[in-house]
Amino acid sequence: MARSGVRGEGPAAGDTMFPRPRGGDGADDGAGRGKSRPHGDRRRRRRRALRWSATVLAVVILGTAGAGYLYYQHLNANLKKDELNLGDAKDRARKPKANAAGQTPLNILLIGSDARDSEENQKLGGAKDTFNTAPRADVQMLLHLSADRTNMSVVSMPRDTLVDIPRCTDPGTGKVYGALTSTITNDSLGRGGPGCTVATWEKLTNIHIDHFMMIDFAGVVSMADAIGGVPVCVDADIYSKSSDGHGSGLKLKKGTTYVKGVQALEWLRTRYGFEDNTDIARAKAQHQYMNAMVRQLRENATLGNPNRLRNLAETATSALTVDDGLGSVAKLYDLSKELKKVPTKRITMTTMPWQYSATNSGRVVPKPGDADKLFRLVREDIALDGKDKKESGATAESTDPAAADDRIAVQVQNGTRSSTRSAATGRAHTIAELLAGRGFTEAKADSSAVPGEEKTVIRYPSADLEGDAQRVAKALGIPESSVERSADTDGVTLVVGADWRSGTKYTAAKDDDTTPESAQAINGSDEKQCMHVNPGYTW
Template sequence: MTRSGVQEEDRRESRPDGPDVPDVPDGLETKDDPGVPGGPEAKGTGGTGGGGRPRRARRALRWTGLALAVILAGTAGAGYLYYEHLNGNIQQDPLNLGDGKVAAPTPNAAGQTPLNILVIGSDARDSEENQQLGGARETFGSTPLADVQMLVHVSADRSNMSVVSMPRDTLVEIPKCTDPDDGKVHPASDGRVMTNQSLGHGGPGCTVATWQELTGIHIDHFVMVDFAGVVAMADAVGGVPVCVDADIHSRDAQGHGSGLKLEKGTHAVKGEQALQWLRTRYGFEDGSDLARAKAQHMYLNSMVRTLRENATLGNPNKLRRLAEEATSALTVDPGLDTVKKLYDLSDELRRVKPERITMTTMPNRYVGARVEPTEDAEQLFRLVREDIALDGKDAKKKPAEPREPDDPAAPDDEIAVQVRNGTRTDRLGAAGGRANTVAGLLVERGFTKAVADPSVLPSEERTLVRYPSADLEGDARSVAKSLGIPASSVQRSTDVSGVTLVVGADWREGTAYEAPESDDRTPESAEALNGADASACMKVDPAFSP
């Protein structure tokens, strides 16, 4: 990994003691506000305190729009020495720190494959400049949290782009990760914890591993951006237009809020005001992280449109400043660690027109003060896995044939299968005896180790075959094939310990499974926003409208 002497010195600095800061900026209220997701009640669930290593390669902005916009801008035309200087600005970390692997998708007929980039933002404050912009000096040197995470999916034919945001307080199981610096092994989380804790388990590569475990989506790259880069980048492009439907001042009586102050209408924000927009939670809609994600989506869409339309980027000085700020702000995986690689990536991304960009938030439901993925979230993940555009403009296409698993299936009579009943629906109770019936079918077809679990699961809309690790994928595929269950319903899951067939609500009776017609629509609960929608406007909470 690339590290300068100054950065090594930064890593050795101890966390300074200091008085509490009463005026906590928005986004840092999770440190002392028990009433919001990520507050003190979460500290016992994942061990986020202590053990942090302040380092520049970890620092990143808690929002994600700029990271993609930087890539879209691209850099070119520098002389060799300047080119090497820019390369030296870029920080890198390993892509995946987990043991689990998700195979790359099958190429389409033209030999093209999709591109998946995880954009990560952290609340780390590990430099004086970033601390000054982010505030809260008591967080200096603490374990970073991945408070914003967005998956950017570019289709195989580069015709469309889909973005999926995950709320920071989503409950997930973080896999075992090994720190690339000191070899420390962070064990898998004991149960579900907040997804933002993954960054503290060795770095961004553990956040990548967590996403892959949850979604089954192969991730090609990750990108992070720091606070100082945000301020300078927004200035470099001349400001990013954003809209509020009423006057707003993001500040309450206790001092919570980003400080954003705008009059009703559209404004080109830049500098610290752009940072405030991206960090604002108090004042937007219901004051949740979901509202903040929506504001970030609007900013990102607007930034992309601005970069495409902004003639000032043809000015060499403007472009050089943009290149300098972009490379200094980035932390990436080794696959993106040079200007040339970033430029090549930008060339790929520039093919997508704004009207084919779709921003979404992972569908979720509250579990106390936290959230968890819903069935609609799995639908969204499936569309991404199968490279189906979220804007609904793809012609109906036959999914690519699944690749062969790395480990072939064992003989049928050696495969242990647990069959569970998930036929309950919102309107109907579980269909009696379904686990026994389907287990009997498997035994008749040679899977003599199939057994029925007498317990009844919560509703499962579709019949699924789940497996916990790559070495059992072939076994799971073999079970599904014997019953006519499509390959798209075979899923890796950390919720099972072996091959598990869940009989869903689509198979409440009979002995012949008929797969329902695939629904390729983006769930309404994903709150999709089109990249060309310049009319989007954030709704202001009247309590924050002066």
């Protein structure tokens, strides 16, 4: 996984990551129980300030109402915004359906940019000859917040993963970047902006992404300083520096150290010195930092200080680039309230299962089977810690009677494509003929490209077609749990999934909802995580 050249580590390259701002309610403000009303008002104001401290994206409105409004507008102006998805509509993933309570999951792509677009970023990133060149998305993490807000999953993708990057259009210049095959994923950022990285993830995983947050080198340093230090651990003295110039420069003694500022950036960028000097080990170090940071924010009583909070708000809003859906302090605060509902013990950090490319040395590709499985678990909102409460009970049969088989119009689509396999040829035509042979003479194959589906599914747009959809499912032996209402279709639509790539008999696969071991899951409450130091980088 080591990579040479101007984008390498230390003087030759850069990586960053977004230190995810989340937190709890803070600690007791230390005030006694005042008996007068003014004291009670002060206590209430303090408690409100402590609630804001739940996240570094919090806002403290100080002074008069007018000054508070101006400060709020100032923080909004700090935020940089960009478009969410720059890909074509055909490459976009379908929005997830709501659960029984009407709740939907939330997916946020966290992007760390290696841009050398300022004097500070150039100094921090090194590699002087790369100033103002196209940025790369050297850290990519998908944060999945469950629909019921009980758990959170994070999936990292190694920066050198070979993927298909879809066609993207730069929203500023109108320049169209053609689609690429078998290209390293971090190249996506330089093809119009973070919206192309989002489009690449959606094409690969078929997971609908609601928002993105991006941060650069300088942002990581300023955020790490504002947080006040995050505890990290190494099992030996480490100095990430080699004789040929590789390394982040990180120098720590064995045990736990609170890192902040430039040292935090060095930790997050370190590849040479951790385990086998690969990007995979670096992702583990980043997960350790994120987990420790969440615990630190939730436990740190000093975050109740109004001046500290104001600094955090200034720093966070200045450091981030977000999509329009998160483009105000109010929206970020609403997001922080959703994130803090998840207890630390229900946060799971993972790395996309991978294997080395057989054709491109030093690069990796999604591991067949395991990568698809991890993406499916996220797509279907299944907790990666294995602690989901399963819903029981069969799907209710429609009260609307089905039409006669030869009167039911069915559109059949080929959704057999997955992240590791191309679509099976002719599946829509084959299954449409199968239906016609069973009396559904209005069944037609749709030859247009559609997103891949892990499981075969039948969708219908309105209650008056529910019975028709269930009748088609019964005729093919497809379980009624795979029949769903969707506003994205205008009639009964059968999407042949990756679980039915061949043959004319459908057999529902038995679900295995356990997280693959190759995803290297780490629980957010695990305080014993300690990075193994490569013996060649000790001092």
